[in-house]
Amino acid sequence: MPHLGSPTFALYPDEEIVPGLIRVGLSLIDRTCTVLDAEPLDLDVRVHEARKSMKKTRALFRMLRPSIGEVAFARENETVRDAGRVLSEARDAAVLVMVFDAVGVLARPAAPAIRASLVELAAEKSGAVTSATIEGVIDSLGDTRERFGAWPVPLVYGHDGFDLISPGLRRVYRRGRRRMTHAIATGTAEAFHQWRKPAKHLFYQLEILQFGWASGAPVLVQSARELAEVLGEEHDLAVLHDTIDTLGAGSEGMRSTVRSQIADRRRQVQAVACELGDSLFAAPPRDFIARLGGLWAASRDHGTAG
Template sequence: MSFHFKKLESPAKAVRRLCREHIGEALGCLRNSRHPGAVHGVRKEIKKLRAIFRLVRGEIGRGIYRKAAKALRKAADRLAAPRDARVTLKAFESLAGRAAARRFPEIQKTLQKHCRRETRRFRHDDSIAVADQILRQINRRVGDLIIKADGWAAIEPGLKQSYRRGQQACARVRQKPSPENFHEWRKHVKNLWHYLRLLCPDWPAEARVLTDKLELLGEQLGDDHDLGLLKQFVAERCAGQTKEAAALNQLIASRQEKLRSAALKLGVRLYARTPAAIGRRLGQQWNAWRGETRRH
């Protein structure tokens, strides 16, 4: 399902509707939590919910935003272990390819065992119940969200801030390319991408190109992060497989170098404009889609 603003919908109505729809999707994934991809699906919906609250933070107030963000973060954290285990295994399989069982048999077994163990633990603890309760509590409060500004005025401050923070995060990565800085940059890239998909289903070509490139950048940074999880797992849990670990770490380093180089090259281009220019241009296009005249 594609979630986005409707042409004749006020920001207040759109935000409340979209929050409820994303919560509904997340609860549906929780009901199907035995499916391997369900946990990942819940976390994705939670991230989108947090992004919506962040987009209109200036309208709903910092207190309400922080309370919602804290609750959603708690729900996501309860689902992190099985998701990270599965993602780490997938990163290994993607990196090692068909040679995985031959070149890294012990590491592969350790990863598979860890993934099964985290999945079993998740199914027998109260993580699903906790996440379900949090989402239902937020759903009951969505109707109380107050957004007074209308049109682009309700949206532009949050979007400009998102672009500015991504720009700053990109600069920090260029200055200090640490795993933490790359991961932080990824969060802002994903937020801006979510906003563009959320705001309009039919952007003109210029904004579609920006959306597509943000998606690619997010994927590059996401792959880099997943490889970082794999590297950490090998260091912490595969100490006895010295030769395998050394060979795998070489593959990880090579792949991360390529991903980070490509991400920086793309990111520098995407974040070359000022937040004001981005806000102004996207506002013109959004208002044109809605059939409105931009008010100054």
């Protein structure tokens, strides 16, 4: 199974942008369906890989959003989003067990009882994902694939095609920058969760474009990847914090101790996220897009010269 960061799911050097993005989108949808149908693999692995592919697909849709219009974007984005939600509870519950282990509270009294309740929750959610569930997701994605190949994307749209994607990139970057400011100001779990969404969209968009760029793009992609991962950890910790109370396993004193340890870790993670965000989102949207446009133009010019 190709890794999501492989060239298969990114523009090739000198590839025309419209055919290239359509190729990437179709490849991502195919990967999602293939991995969901790979029954020898563990269900958690299948769901995890499928959800990653779907998130990257939606990021690609957002990059084309201003060019293809709100109707087409909304229909396909909602279809893929809803398909992901069908699978999300199973994956999210499995992640909580791993996050709990990583926090380092297992040596404390009664911690095994809390962990056991998380394992039970994960098994329950995983059991709800049946063959019929997966078949339904594959069918809905098949419909999206058929429509996506016929999207009315302009074939000629400015110099070397960058004008086709720059409005969508700018929209995501601007939203990420604004939500970062709000998250830093409030420090709430919801604010960081809302910041995580455009940060992850931006990472996937940059990853899709990186193989079509000149030098300098890999550093930018890595910065976006690190921020998305850190914000993902913050979100998982926040969900774990609330889930421990909901499940009610262990004594109140033990739950309070675990929640306190989770809160300490969240403060550390938030500090790292703010530092990474200050770097990635330092430039105003206009300047950031100009930088990307320069990388894009340099790669096209290099290809022409070669």
